Amino acid sequence: MLDRLNQAMDHLEQRLDQPLDVAALARVACVSEHHFRRLFSALAGMPLTEYVRRRRLTVAAADVLAGRESLLDVAVRWGYGSNEAFARAFRVVHGVGPAEARRTGSVLRSQPRMSFRLVVEGSTSMDYRIVTKEAFRLAGVKARVPLVHEGMNPHIVAFLKSVDPETVRRIEALSDQEPRGVVNVSDDLAGDRAEGTELDYWHGVVTGAEVPEGLDSLSVEAGDWAVFRSSGPFPQALQHLWRDVFTQWFPSNPYEIRPGPEISQVRIAEGGDTADAELWIPVRRA
Numbered sequence: 001m002l003d004r005l006n007q008a009m010d011h012l013e014q015r016l017d018q019p020l021d022v023a024a025l026a027r028v029a030c031v032s033e034h035h036f037r038r039l040f041s042a043l044a045g046m047p048l049t050e051y052v053r054r055r056r057l058t059v060a061a062a063d064v065l066a067g068r069e070s071l072l073d074v075a076v077r078w079g080y081g082s083n084e085a086f087a088r089a090f091r092v093v094h095g096v097g098p099a100e101a102r103r104t105g106s107v108l109r110s111q112p113r114m115s116f117r118l119v120v121e122g123s124t125s126m127d128y129r130i131v132t133k134e135a136f137r138l139a140g141v142k143a144r145v146p147l148v149h150e151g152m153n154p155h156i157v158a159f160l161k162s163v164d165p166e167t168v169r170r171i172e173a174l175s176d177q178e179p180r181g182v183v184n185v186s187d188d189l190a191g192d193r194a195e196g197t198e199l200d201y202w203h204g205v206v207t208g209a210e211v212p213e214g215l216d217s218l219s220v221e222a223g224d225w226a227v228f229r230s231s232g233p234f235p236q237a238l239q240h241l242w243r244d245v246f247t248q249w250f251p252s253n254p255y256e257i258r259p260g261p262e263i264s265q266v267r268i269a270e271g272g273d274t275a276d277a278e279l280w281i282p283v284r285r286a
Contacts (some may be wrong), residue, residue, distance in 0.1 A: 001251045001286075002116050004029045005043075008036070009115055012052070016059060017077055020052050031286060035256035042246030043116055054111035057093040061108045064090075064098045071098050116251075128249065130283070131178065131225045138185055138218040138261065139211040140171045140204020147189070147197045156201055163203060171215065175205035179227075179265050179280060187218065187261035206263070220260060226283045234268055234275035241279050255283040 008029040015021070025048075026036040040048045060078040063069060075086030075098075087097045094101065094108045101108060141163055145155040168182070175181055185202035202218070211217035228249070230241040242262075250256070260282030268275045 001029075004031075005039070005116050005251075009113070013055075013113060016052070016056055017079070019079070020049065022048065031256045032258070034259055035250075035286075038257050039246060039250055042243060043251070044114060051111070051114060053089065054093055055113070057090055058109075058111045060086075060090070061094060061098075061101065061110075064102050065108075067102060071102070074098070127229060129227050131227055131280075133178075133222060133225060134208075135222045136177065136206050136208055136220050137211060138202055138204050138220060139174045139207050139209075139215050140182075140185075140202050141167065142185075142200050142202045142204075142216045144198055145201045147199055159201065160203060167215075168203075170212070171203070171205055174207040174209050174211070176207050176209060179206060179263060179278060181205070181265065183263050183265045185261045185263050202261070218261065223258060223260065224283050225263075225280045226255060228279045228281070229277065230279075231276045232274060234266070234273060238264055238266055238275070238277040238279065241277055245279065245281060254286050256286045258282045258284045 008025045011028045012020075012025055022037065023033050026033040029036055031039070037048055040051075044051055056078050060074055063074045063077070064071065071086070072083050075081075075083055078086070080086035080089065087099070090096075090098045090101075093111075096104075096108075143155075143159040145153065145159065147153075148155075172182055182203065182205055185200075185204060187200045187202065189197060189199040202216070204216070226245075226249070228241055228245055230238070230244075232240070242264075262282070263280035265278045266275050267277075
């Protein structure tokens, strides 16, 4: 897997001045486009589009400093339709505009070319199971919220506080299969998982029953799910579990993520400082 990812990075680097073709990168890596975006974001710590933007502006900076071409020619080569658009993007990455950088020889920032390698950090293993489920429904309430990578998400906290106890009881009564009880679900994530990216957050249950009026419902296709468990500080236990699944488990196992909701269940211990977390990720054989 890591070899194929590095081949995809070579493919990207050779075409850095061309429009980003994620489908072609996924073909080189022998995974789906959906999985490639998710895996890259988890391994690199940034969305693919952000990495490509930084790499392009790193290489473009060398053209700016060389002074052999007009700034407009440099801008057009690297995908910008005007000096103004190029200058805005250049300033975000380098802290100065291209004209100033050319004139004064300013200190610029570089985004190194990225590659992936296996680092052996110990003998800790990850416990998981593969569960095949028939089609089911999610039933509950949902809200559109921004993604927060570390710590409590205040938008989710506010949403959960707004759900009245009677609605929670109606939702809980519909649970009739694994994972049993109320679950938290992330779905319809826009973009590349950058901080602030919007997603649908569900507070609901997994059910085969008809969903009564007044509750939100989502039909989920049949398929395989990789199920992981972790215990530790709350909310870090779940956030770190998600990170480890993508940075450790997927590169080491013949599976890829398939489209579908990501389901989590957290049982907070008395006192609220620690929790047991379970994460259900939709997968298929790579």
